[in-house]
Amino acid sequence: MDNDSKYLTFLKKEKVSADAYSFYFAKPEGFEYLPGQYIRIVLEQPINDGRGNMRFFTLTSSPTENNLIITTRIIQSSFKKNLVSLYEGAKVAYQGPYGNFVFDPRNKRPRVYLAGGIGVTPFRSMALYARDKNITNISMTIIASFSLSDDIIYMDEFKNLKEKLNNFDYIVTVTKPELSKLSWDGETGRIDAEKIKKYVSNISGSYYFIAGPSVMVSALSEVLKTLNIDRENIKTENFPGY
Known part of the structure; x- marks a missing residue:
C-alpha cells in the first residue's frame, strides 16, 4: 500500500440489474470530488486474476449525496468476488479522486x-x-x-x-x-x-x-x-x- 492510500468504510451493497451492484461507503470527512470523477479501490485480499488488487471505479454518487457509491458488473474475477463479499464495517483502501471527465456548470452548452x-x-x-x-x-x-x-x-x-x-x-x-x-x-x-x-x-x-x-x-x-x-x-x- 502506498502512502497516498486512505480508507473507506463499507456500508452496504444493492443489486441494480441482473449482474450489477452498487456499493455504498461512508464519505470520509473532508472528501471532495467533482461529478464524474473516479477513485482507485485497493483490496488487501490476495487477487489471482492477473490484474492485481487495484481497480478504478467512477463515483456513481453525486457530491451532494451523503455516501460514496460505486457501481459495477460482478463478473467472474477474484477481485469482483472479493468486492461482493465485503461485510458491513469493512475498511477498504482508496486513492483519488482523479479525472477531468466532469460536469462543469461554467460551460452552459447543452x-x-x-x-x-x-x-x-x-x-x-x-x-x-x-x-x-x-x-x-x-x-x-x-x-x-x-x-x-x-x-x-x-x-x-x-x-x-x-x-x-x-x-x-x-x-x-x-x-x-x-x-x-x-x-x-x-x-x-x-x-x-x-x-x-x-x-x-x-x-x-x-x-x-x-x-x-x-x-x-x-x-x-x-x-x-x-x-x-x-x-x-x-x-x-x-x-x-x-
Missing part, C-alpha cells in the same frame, strides 16, 4: 451524454448534482445503450428525473432485445447518427460526453465526426473490462 452499459454511472452523478444544485439553464440528454434489457441500471431514477426536470431527457436503447429475459418495447439497436438526430435538438451546439467500452467509445467518436462535431466539444472515458 450536454449530450452517450453511454454504453455501466458507462452510464458518471452521468448519474452529473444529473443528480445538477438537480441538487438547481442548475436549470443547462439541458442534459442521456442516450444509454445496453445489450440486454436485464442490464439496464438506474432507469427508474433517470425516469423520475425526466418527469421532474424540464432540462433533462433520458433515452435507452437495447441492442439484443430478443435475448433479454425482461420484455422491452423501447428503442433498439446501437446508438448511431440517426438516434442522435432524433433526440438531440441542437446537434452542432452541444457538448458531448461518451463513456463505455473502448470499442463503443471509438465508434461513437467516429459517428460524431460524421455529424461535424468539433473534437474540442467531445469528452471520452473508457471503461475497460469493467
